[in-house]
Amino acid sequence: MNGDTALDLILKAGIVVKFVLLILFFFSIVSWAIIFYKFRLLSKIERESEEFHRAFRKGKDRDIVYQSAKRMSVSPFASLFRAAYQEGEASGEEIRRTLKRVEALEAARLESHLTFLATTGSTAPFIGLFGTVWGIMNSFRGIGRMGSASLAVVAPGIAEALIATAVGLAAAIPAVVAYNYYLSRVRKNIIAMEDFSQELTEYFTRNKSCL
Numbered sequence: 001m002n003g004d005t006a007l008d009l010i011l012k013a014g015i016v017v018k019f020v021l022l023i024l025f026f027f028s029i030v031s032w033a034i035i036f037y038k039f040r041l042l043s044k045i046e047r048e049s050e051e052f053h054r055a056f057r058k059g060k061d062r063d064i065v066y067q068s069a070k071r072m073s074v075s076p077f078a079s080l081f082r083a084a085y086q087e088g089e090a091s092g093e094e095i096r097r098t099l100k101r102v103e104a105l106e107a108a109r110l111e112s113h114l115t116f117l118a119t120t121g122s123t124a125p126f127i128g129l130f131g132t133v134w135g136i137m138n139s140f141r142g143i144g145r146m147g148s149a150s151l152a153v154v155a156p157g158i159a160e161a162l163i164a165t166a167v168g169l170a171a172a173i174p175a176v177v178a179y180n181y182y183l184s185r186v187r188k189n190i191i192a193m194e195d196f197s198q199e200l201t202e203y204f205t206r207n208k209s210c211l
Contacts, residue, residue: 020134020164021164024124025171028124028170031175034117034178042182042189052078076109080099081200084203095201099197103194110190117182120171121179122172127168128172131163131168
């Protein structure tokens with residue numbers, strides 16, 4: 001075992017432990033892809049929403065504001081405005097129902113992929129633990145075959161088994177941190193969206209003749 005690196009231990013691991021590690025690497029790679037994707041998406045959403053809100057506050061002509069909304073592809077604020085604008089002469093209650101539907105769709109889009117991060121954070125340590133338990137069982141079988149419990153016999157099996165726990169934690173910790181961080185940002189965006197939805201309802205029902 002002297003001089004064995006983590007990679008050496010992985011390569012020498014049994015088929016079950018290797019399969020466990022493969023699952024954990026999959027979880028980790030996808031989690032990191034989601035982490036970077038959500039960071040870019042939420043940053044763009046927040047930037048566009050802030051920009052549109054400024055245009056909405058300054059805009060006197062609804063048609064001009066609508067043109068601004070059409071240029072913003074990811075902002076929930078712009079989506080809400082487009083939906084309300086397209087209702088035309090609808091009543092305040094109809095506009096509210098339309099905005100509620102858009103809110104639900106936008107909230108689902110904001111929350112997309114967070115479930116995978118939560119799943120990784122909650123299951124990866126246990127998957128790693130399964131690999132560890134299996135590896136230790138193999139170590140004990142090795143002791144039985146060799147008839148010896150010396151460090152030279154036990155250490156390699158235990159070391160490769162513990163790699164599974166380490167990889168499980170390495171996959172789970174970033175996923176949990178990212179999940180909590182993005183969930184907080186998503187909730188702030190949803191609250192801001194709901195406030196803007198109320199503002200839009202009043203805006204479009206104040207003077208329907210302007211639509």
